[in-house]
Amino acid sequence: MDKRAFLSGLFDAAVSAADPMTALAQALPDKPKGRTVVVALGKGAAQLAAAFETLWQTPVEGVVVTRYGYAAPCRYLPVLEAAHPVPDAAGLAATDAVFRAVQGLSADDLVVALVCGGGSALLPAPPEGLTLEDEQALNRALLASGAPIGVMNAIRKHVSRIKGGRLAAAAAPAKVVSLVVSDVPGDDPAQVASGPTVPDAVTASDALGYIEARNIVLPERIMRHISSDASAAPVPNDAAFAGHEVKVIASARLSLEAAAARAEAQGIPAVILSDAIEGEAKDIGLMHAALAREVALRGRPFPAPVVLLSGGETTVTLRENPGRGGRNTAFLLSLAAGIEGLPGIAALAADTDGIDGSQDNAGAFADGCSLARLRAMGRDPGDFVKAQDPYGAFEALGDLFVPGPTGTNVNDFRAILVDPQS
Structure with a gap:
C-alpha cells in the first residue's frame, strides 16, 4: 500500500464532504418577497458564495470577505480579500462594506450569512475608542496564549462592533438565515468566526475571567473596554434575533x-x-x-x-x-x-x-x-x-x-x- x-x-474525502455545493443544496431558505442579500465571511467564503449563486438561480446582492489568495469568481457578489490570522486595513474596509450591505433593509428582505472559519480575523471592527492596532495586538496575544478557540472568541466578541451577533442586529428588521460551516469543536455556530450573526450568552465578566485564568496579557486600553458597559454583546433572546434561522451545514x-x-x-x-x-x-x-x-x-x-x-x-x-x-x-x-x-x-x-x-x-x-x-x-x-x-x-x-x-x-x-x- x-x-x-x-x-x-x-x-480528500473529508474535504469533499464539506464541499460548498453539496452542503448548501440541502439548506437553502425560502426566497423572500423582497431583496436577497448575501454576506459570505471566512476562508472558504468565496466558494460558498459561488455555490449559493448557482443554486439560488436568481441575482443576489451583498459582499464576500475572504483571506488573501482564497478568492474565487462570483457572478454577482464582489469578493474582498484581507489578512489572516492578524487583521489589516483591508479587513477594516471589508467590514465597512459588510455593514453597508445590510443597511436599509425591510422585513420583506432576506440576509443569508454564509459563515466559516477565519472570519474573526478577516472582519476587524474595533469599538469606539480603540483602533486597528489594538485589535491586532489582541489577536497576537490570543494566538500566542494557547487558549482554546472558545476562549479566544469569547474575548474577541467583547472587543468588536460586528462579532457576537452584532451584524445580525444591524440587519434588522430583515430576517437573517445563517448557514455555517463549523471549524470549532462541538459545532457551536456562535463560535464560528466569533458569531457575527449568532449571539451567545458569554458575558464580559466571563471574558475577564478567562483572561485572568490564563494569564493573558492585553493592552490596558483593551482591558478597560472589556470592563466597561460598552463591551456588552447582544444576548440570544434579544428581540432583534426573533425569526432568524441558524443551520450548521458542514462540520x-x-x-x-x-x-x-x-x-x-x-x-x-x-x-x-x-x-x-x-x-x-x-x-x-x-x-x-x-x-x-x-x-x-x-x-x-x-x-x-x-x-x-x-x-x-x-x-x-x-x-x-x-x-x-x-x-x-x-x-x-x-x-x-x-x-x-x-x-x-x-x-x-x-x-x-x-x-x-x-x-x-x-x-x-x-x-x-x-x-x-x-x-x-x-x-x-x-x-x-x-x-x-x-x-x-x-x-x-x-x-x-x-x-x-x-x-x-x-x-x-x-x-x-x-x-x-x-
Missing part, C-alpha cells in the same frame, strides 16, 4: 465519517476517536502516539490494521521568537517522537482549509522513521522542538503536505494508519 496516497485520499463530524467510509471501502477499518479534541498540540500528539503504539504492539484497544481518525482544534503556546509552523506540524513532531522505531505507523495531520498556521502547507506526513531520517541528515530533532519550528523539520524531510486552499474549513484532520505488517 502507498501509505501517503491512502492518507491523502482520506483527507468535522461529517467529514470524519466520510473519511472513515473511504478507508473501509479500501479494506482498512476506521475508528473515529473524536471530532472535538482540544489541547496543546504537542500533548495531543503524544496522546495519539501512545494509542497508536498500543494498537501496533498489543492489538488493543483496536486490532490492526486500523486507521485512527480525529478532528478538533489544538493550540500552540508560543514562546519568544518562535520558528515556523502551525498546530498540525507541532502535533506531528510530537507524534513522531512517540512512535519512533515503529515503521508500521504513518500519519497525516492537516488543516482542512489548506493552511496550517501562516505557512503554505496544510500539514505534513510523519511515521516511525521520521526522526531517524532527520538524524541521518545531520539534523537534531530536538533543535526543531526548542526553536518551535516544526515546519522546518518536515520541510527538511520533504514531508510537507501542500494541497493549496481547499475552499472549505472544518478544522483539523488527523489520520494515523497502524499496520505493523506493512
Whole structure:
C-alpha cells in the first residue's frame, strides 16, 4: 500500500464532504418577497458564495470577505480579500462594506450569512475608542496564549462592533438565515468566526475571567473596554434575533465519517476517536502516539490494521521568537517522537482549509522513521522542538503536505494508519 496516497485520499474525502455545493443544496431558505442579500465571511467564503449563486438561480446582492489568495469568481457578489490570522486595513474596509450591505433593509428582505472559519480575523471592527492596532495586538496575544478557540472568541466578541451577533442586529428588521460551516469543536455556530450573526450568552465578566485564568496579557486600553458597559454583546433572546434561522451545514463530524467510509471501502477499518479534541498540540500528539503504539504492539484497544481518525482544534503556546509552523506540524513532531522505531505507523495531520498556521502547507506526513531520517541528515530533532519550528523539520524531510486552499474549513484532520505488517 502507498501509505501517503491512502492518507491523502482520506483527507480528500473529508474535504469533499464539506464541499460548498453539496452542503448548501440541502439548506437553502425560502426566497423572500423582497431583496436577497448575501454576506459570505471566512476562508472558504468565496466558494460558498459561488455555490449559493448557482443554486439560488436568481441575482443576489451583498459582499464576500475572504483571506488573501482564497478568492474565487462570483457572478454577482464582489469578493474582498484581507489578512489572516492578524487583521489589516483591508479587513477594516471589508467590514465597512459588510455593514453597508445590510443597511436599509425591510422585513420583506432576506440576509443569508454564509459563515466559516477565519472570519474573526478577516472582519476587524474595533469599538469606539480603540483602533486597528489594538485589535491586532489582541489577536497576537490570543494566538500566542494557547487558549482554546472558545476562549479566544469569547474575548474577541467583547472587543468588536460586528462579532457576537452584532451584524445580525444591524440587519434588522430583515430576517437573517445563517448557514455555517463549523471549524470549532462541538459545532457551536456562535463560535464560528466569533458569531457575527449568532449571539451567545458569554458575558464580559466571563471574558475577564478567562483572561485572568490564563494569564493573558492585553493592552490596558483593551482591558478597560472589556470592563466597561460598552463591551456588552447582544444576548440570544434579544428581540432583534426573533425569526432568524441558524443551520450548521458542514462540520468535522461529517467529514470524519466520510473519511472513515473511504478507508473501509479500501479494506482498512476506521475508528473515529473524536471530532472535538482540544489541547496543546504537542500533548495531543503524544496522546495519539501512545494509542497508536498500543494498537501496533498489543492489538488493543483496536486490532490492526486500523486507521485512527480525529478532528478538533489544538493550540500552540508560543514562546519568544518562535520558528515556523502551525498546530498540525507541532502535533506531528510530537507524534513522531512517540512512535519512533515503529515503521508500521504513518500519519497525516492537516488543516482542512489548506493552511496550517501562516505557512503554505496544510500539514505534513510523519511515521516511525521520521526522526531517524532527520538524524541521518545531520539534523537534531530536538533543535526543531526548542526553536518551535516544526515546519522546518518536515520541510527538511520533504514531508510537507501542500494541497493549496481547499475552499472549505472544518478544522483539523488527523489520520494515523497502524499496520505493523506493512
